[in-house]
Amino acid sequence: MKQRYERRHSRWYEQVLLGLPFQLVVGLAVVVGLPSLERWGWEFWHYLPSVRTNTILACVLSFLAILFTLRRMNRFPGAQVSAYIGPTVSVVYLVAVAVLFFTREEYTRQVLFTSFLASLAWFYLAYFLGRRYRRLKLAVVPVGRAETLEATPHIELRALEEPDMDGVRYDGIVADLHADTLSAEWEKFLARCTLNHIPVYHVRQIQEAMIGRVQIKHLTENEYGSLLPSLSYQGVKRCIDLIAALILLPILVPVMLATALAIRLDSPGPALFIQQRMGFRGVPFKVYKFRSMYVDQKGRGFTEGEDDPRITRAGRFIRKCRLDELPQLFNVLKGEMSFIGPRPESMELSDWYERDVPFFSYRHVVRPGISGWAQVEQGYAAEVDGMTTKLQYDFYYIKHFSLWLDVLIAFKTLKTIVTGDGAR
Structure with missing residues (x-):
């Protein structure tokens, strides 16, 4: 019988709590719903004049812009997202106010300011509660250049002693896919991981994510298309x-x-x-x-x-x-x-x-x-x-x-x- 491996955070309740839909639904309820309820009451959606519509739309768009900006920035090495939550939230809401002001659209300052405070609280709370789970846990196949990798504050590395995950769940597997010493047993193990939806990364991908640099000793390590800017x-x-x-x-x-x-x-x-x-x-x-x-x-x-x-x-x-x-x-x-x-x-x-x-x-x-x-x-x-x-x-x-x-x-x-x- 083929051994089945399980990826980290793959269980249904983990996907719900850590997934983007949960952040969107609950986050919007906190950042947009609560300030609106506090100002207009429980039945505010029954009557939506332009002043309310503009305010709610500004809050929704601001929340979405902040969420996707922070998620995208978190992909880059050394991002330290916690240090940029305050500036990101402040800049986005200032832009929202500027757009409403220069277009002469009506809006409720109280709701927008309360939404700004709620955004700060939500994103800081989400960061500190979830930082343990955001740190990547990667298993390393100890062959070739993969052996030289060292852990960082954002990426945890664990060297495997044999071609088996030993019951531990990982976010992915790192291997030097070009190494001549990669045995048939390790190749079968990597194939099983892929079949179980556990991503297998070439060591170069992880090195770039760790140090924020692209290796250029040999241009063949990078495809010209990947280095062509949009x-x-x-x-x-x-x-x-x-x-x-x-x-x-x-x-x-x-x-x-x-x-x-x-x-x-x-x-x-x-x-x-x-x-x-x-x-x-x-x-x-x-x-x-x-x-x-x-x-x-x-x-x-x-x-x-x-x-x-x-x-x-x-x-x-x-x-x-x-x-x-x-x-x-x-x-x-x-x-x-x-x-x-x-x-x-x-x-x-x-x-x-x-x-x-x-x-x-x-x-x-x-x-x-x-x-x-x-x-x-x-x-x-x-x-x-x-x-x-x-x-x-x-x-x-x-x-x-x-x-x-x-x-x-x-x-x-x-x-x-x-x-x-x-x-x-």
Whole structure:
């Protein structure tokens, strides 16, 4: 008789309590139903004028946007969703209020505010109650590269001693499917797992999920199609960039004027630093930044960390707060850059990396960004070895090119700006 294995969280009551339908039904009842009942009473649905309809619709759409955004962000390594619940809920409800205000639609502020508080409570409670069950539990076939995997706070790994699950339920099985030493017994075991609806992952998939990087030692490890960013999202992303830049520019003009004045008072030279860099699809462009270094001192062509003696007093501050990047709003308006994407390198460094780093030019398949996945995860890299790791992060961004990853990078960037800590 064939041995039957059972996947973790596969029982009906587990699927009900942990599944999306339960979160939707109960969550909507808490976030939309309770505030409506408190304001309008038990029979509020019998009479729905536009003010009530608009308010309820805003609450429903806000809840759905928050739920799917947090679920999507949780798929990426190092997401730390608990840190982004508050900002996500706040941003979504602010957008809802802004839409209602500018379209001059009537709504009830009390219900919307109560729904906002209920959303905060619901998503924090759901996170802390369910974080134990959200941590993936994976069984590892101890053959080939799979043996080198190490557990993370988000993924639990257990090495199997023999081709059997020994009564333990797992979310999936990890194996090096290309290993020459994978025996017939292990292959039969993996086949049985698949027949019992337990997913079998190649070690490369799990490595990417753990470290947020795509291996690039051999391009054959990645299909070209998997590294081709979505053309439809590129168009949507360009619209988002343009609208956001037009909104932010008048708000940030006073900050930019104050920054330019501080630079001019601190050291002689222009306030702006303009440099030729490699851009989208390999087309060079001029990037605008506030000058953070003395104009009469030469270096190696790249910044040598925060202790670089060429950095001025004002420059040290504006670099820490990322104020030096503000003029790149004009690059975004011109379509040369995006808010989120791989950082553009100078022409000198690009030529160097092209010679020494395989596949470097492929990172130009998307628009360069003011901030990016490599910057929030790794920080600044100048040497070739560091650039190889940075390129792995860039490839991960291109492979997972999406709104959800951009939102996560935006939150991580804002956290770094506000706290002054994080990857540089």
